[in-house]
Amino acid sequence: MTSFFAPAFIAVFVGCGVAVLAFVPFVAVSFRRRGGMTFWRTVSWFAAAIYAMALWTYTLVPFPQPSEVECSPLQLRPFQFVDDILGFDTSSISALMSNPAVLQATLNVVLFAPLGWFIRQLAGRGVVIATISGLVVSGFIEFTQLSGIWGVYECAYRVFDVDDLMMNTLGALLGSLAALLFVRRGKDGPDASVPRPVTATRRFIGIVCDIVISWVGSWFVIIGTLFFTMFRGDGEIAEPGDAVMNIAFLLPFLAQLVSVLSGGVTLGERLVLIGSAQTHLPVAISRPLRFLFGIGGYMLLTQWPFPGSGLILTMLIVTTFIMVFTTRSHRGLACAVARVEIVDTRAERRDAQAARRR
Structure with a gap:
């Protein structure tokens, strides 16, 4: 199994397990807060569970053996990715599409865009909250890497990169903006106290x-x-x-x-x-x-x-x-x-x- 598909497999497997464990509490909360369940909202929460696991697997997995850890440096210079992009071929669109630095920055944006989407769709929050959430979640992941998973390893086994923090936050912002086209942000939810037919x-x-x-x-x-x-x-x-x-x-x-x-x-x-x-x-x-x-x-x-x-x-x-x-x-x-x-x-x-x- 390739290094790209292994985290995806873990995310789907663990996400499905979390969804099963959370199903009963989810049903109880849905009927008491919203009066019932809808198909698409249930699917969205299921997708959110898998996505949460994907954030974990793609940013922290695989875990190295303690004896094999090589301490990674810090990258604290903002917009260093621009110089990295220019260090490769940029003479054409096809060259940019295969540029490793471009792909890295793009993937950081794409990885956090669903977070902004879910913040609006499931939590009913706007662009500001989505952007702050992206910054907080990305910061937590980056500091987890920097601390060697909070002391499990003696030093960071992945690079702490301020550009990753910026691109991840941008991804959450863009995901929230994209949700504006499809998700209506209503202030008043359905009245959960109204009796409904037993279907x-x-x-x-x-x-x-x-x-x-x-x-x-x-x-x-x-x-x-x-x-x-x-x-x-x-x-x-x-x-x-x-x-x-x-x-x-x-x-x-x-x-x-x-x-x-x-x-x-x-x-x-x-x-x-x-x-x-x-x-x-x-x-x-x-x-x-x-x-x-x-x-x-x-x-x-x-x-x-x-x-x-x-x-x-x-x-x-x-x-x-x-x-x-x-x-x-x-x-x-x-x-x-x-x-x-x-x-x-x-x-x-x-x-x-x-x-x-x-």
Whole structure:
């Protein structure tokens, strides 16, 4: 793998991991601050996560071995890149396009242009904030290089260049200006307190959140246990035993069970502001059914497989997704079996407030 594509691969891989870990908090914040999620805003945040990793990989990676570090000098003369450009062939456009100094300056601008774009699109800030952000982020990266990653290395393993600081800041400025052509900067966002319909997309997001919670919750327990045993012991990572795997399953399982039994909805549904309005069966019957034909059944079948469990799990998943798009109010399989109606929790609060006024 070339030195150019290796940082890109790392950025995409790590960025996707960060996006998965941040998905549940992102959904919770989006529904409470903006009332919901939009496709393009979600894609933009996903791209921003990958871009943040790209800034790190292209400016700091690869990390040299401490014994192989050669101390790099400081370049503190502004506009030194102009002399560097003139030191190569500048007799034609094609020569300039292949000029290493031109390419270096251009890449520094291009690397930070998305930062200015994201500052306007996602944070709703203008040119001044984008430019200052570019200066601050670039300065942090340059001083990280200068300090040998804050003392990890004895000296700087990359050149501290004031021209890089200038070109990076210019890139953030140009990215913000370019966003002016495509992104409207509104002062007032959508009213998150207004009730909205329970759509199939919203139900799907809630289901994905439930699955992510079960996976990520289990992996947090496993990884936390591995680190604990590594630091407590001789530094070697031991394979997790059956007890750790059982705990990793039980914690998210019990959290979902308590959520359904206490409120009639899963954790993922709480995140997307879905509530249980009423049931046509006694609560003591409907809520266990709601759990077993939903996230509870999914988790049990994945944890303790038996002959034919794969087919049952497949049927459960397929039927659930089909019924989310076809049942009344997009209730899905679990709600249909438990005969539970679901609503927007904001509508519940509004109706409760109206009842109190009467």
